Every structure is written in C-alpha cells, then in structure tokens.
Amino acid sequence: MKKKVILITGATSGLGKETARVLAKQGNTIIIHGRNKDKTQSVVRELKKDTSNSQIDMLLADLESFADIKRMADEFKKKYNHLDVLINNAGNQYGGTREVTLEGHERTLTINTFAPFLLTHLLLYSLSKSGEGRVVTVSSASHAQGGAPYLNDIELKDHYSYMKAYGISKLYVIWLMRHFEKYCRENGIKNITFNCAHPGSAKTNLGNTGNRPISMKILFFLWQPLMTSVEKGAKPIIFAATADEMKEKNNQYIGPKGYEKVNEKYYSEKNEEILWNYCMKICEPYMEQRKYTNNC
C-alpha cells in the first residue's frame, strides 16, 4: 500500500493508540490527535520509539468544543496539503445526568456524533485531494441499544439517560456517515469513502473519566472477563482504514466478524435528513463556505 497521511482522533489511549501504532509500523505518516498536551507528546515519543517511524505528528483539540475542532482543522490544513485517511475514533461516555459542553451541547452527543460530523466536514477538501480519501468512524454495537431516537429532541433535553445518550450517539454517527457519501456525490466531491467500524468490547479506558451510574459500574465490572484486547478491538478499524478491498466501498459497518449489519429499526432517509440538517445548523458558524468543483 502507498504510504498514507492518517489523522486519528483520540489516539492517546485504547483503540486509537493501538491503531496509530499499527499504522505507524506500516510506515505511514500518523497524526495523533489528543486533548492533553503532555499525554499526547508522551504517546508520540512512545510510538516513534516503538515503531521506528519518525513521521508521527500531533494535533491538540478538545472535541467538546466546535471552536477548537475548527482551530485544529485549520492547523492541519496549514501543515498538510492532503489527508488520505481520517479516523474518527475519539469517543466517550458520561454520567447518569445530562451535562452540556461550554458551548451548550449535550456532552455525549458532542464527542461521539457532532465532533466527527464537524471534523469530517472541515477536512473534506483535504480528503478529496488524496485521490483515495477514506473516512472511518468508530461506532459501537451499542448503536442498537439506545432505543428509539427523538428527532425533535436530538440533544435529549427531555429524554436523557446514560445508555440512550451513548447508544443514540453511535447510531446517529452511522447515519451521518451515510449522508456524507450522498453529500459528496451531490457536491461533486469525488474519491472519498465513508465507513464505520466497531471493536466489539475491548479493555480500554472508555467511560472511566465520566461519572457512570452505579448500575453501569457493576455491569462493566461483571463484563470485564468477556472483553477482548485492544489489539483485537483495533483490527476492524485498521481493516476499514487500509484494506485494499475497502477501496471503493461505502456504507460498510466493519466489526470483529467482518462486514456486519447495522440495526436499521429506526432508520429512514427522512430521519437521516433531519439529523443532518440539525448538525448543519449547530455547526454552521464553524463551517467553511467552500464551493467544490467536479475535479476536487
């Protein structure tokens, strides 16, 4: 495979870090996104040493801030003239009570749904310049466990629960990635594919910083022996990001069993459209007014 420029969000821990390690070993240029400067620098040092690849860079952003996502995308564009692979991996789980970001958005949806939406949007042009751009977004088997979506209450003001927020955020991001493919087609943006992956259940720090409800803490404790390693968990992400057979594929959901099926119970084009329009509206102040041309 030709060496690629690959940006991985949330690459300071768990699956993102393991994905970065494997892709760096293959000789690609890796950009580690982190939110904490010291931690991110230390991961960059560790991976350079482990992989003997000096082409490991870093970018910082708090993905709970749309303004910071925009700043990071601008920084990327100043440094790199194209992006081959964007891996929207960063994700989180919060507590039993609804919390909002400083910009006023529900936290779980912000990191798991709105952040990948905005970052992907801001990097479309860079991805289009790759010639073979790929976007891989990490969803979760929990996308099927959030119950019915409330498209008139997307940020769960009246319907919040820990599991609903996480499950729905991971379902929505699948719908958004589907819509990106249509959006690109309609806007003459060629050669970018959009797919999702999920790791199964892997031993990472996921949710450890959030204030999980006690029932969930007990469940996670009991679940531990059934969890797989980060090495195994990262495989579907790495496959979606690099496999030759994924070259022209869109709309796939890659998991530990290979090509897996998304729960379509609540899907409709109309629901997808409502969600897309909502994300466009809240992210609009941070978006670029770029006119794409057929050859970009």
Ligand SMILES: NC(=O)c1ccc[n+]([C@@H]2O[C@H](COP(=O)([O-])OP(=O)(O)OC[C@H]3O[C@@H](n4cnc5c(N)ncnc54)[C@H](OP(=O)(O)O)[C@@H]3O)[C@@H](O)[C@H]2O)c1
């Ligand atoms: N582990 C599983 O079993 C499992 C199952 C299904 C899906 N997933 C998904 O896999 C992805 C990776 O999670 P993981 O399991 O590897 O968990 P993890 O070890 O906690 O890694 C999550 C990464 O996201 C970053 N992050 C979290 N909140 C952030 C924020 N507000 N701004 C910027 N970065 C932020 C973390 O940064 P810090 O290092 O600074 O904390 C870390 O690098 C997530 O999307 C998760 O939902 C995981």
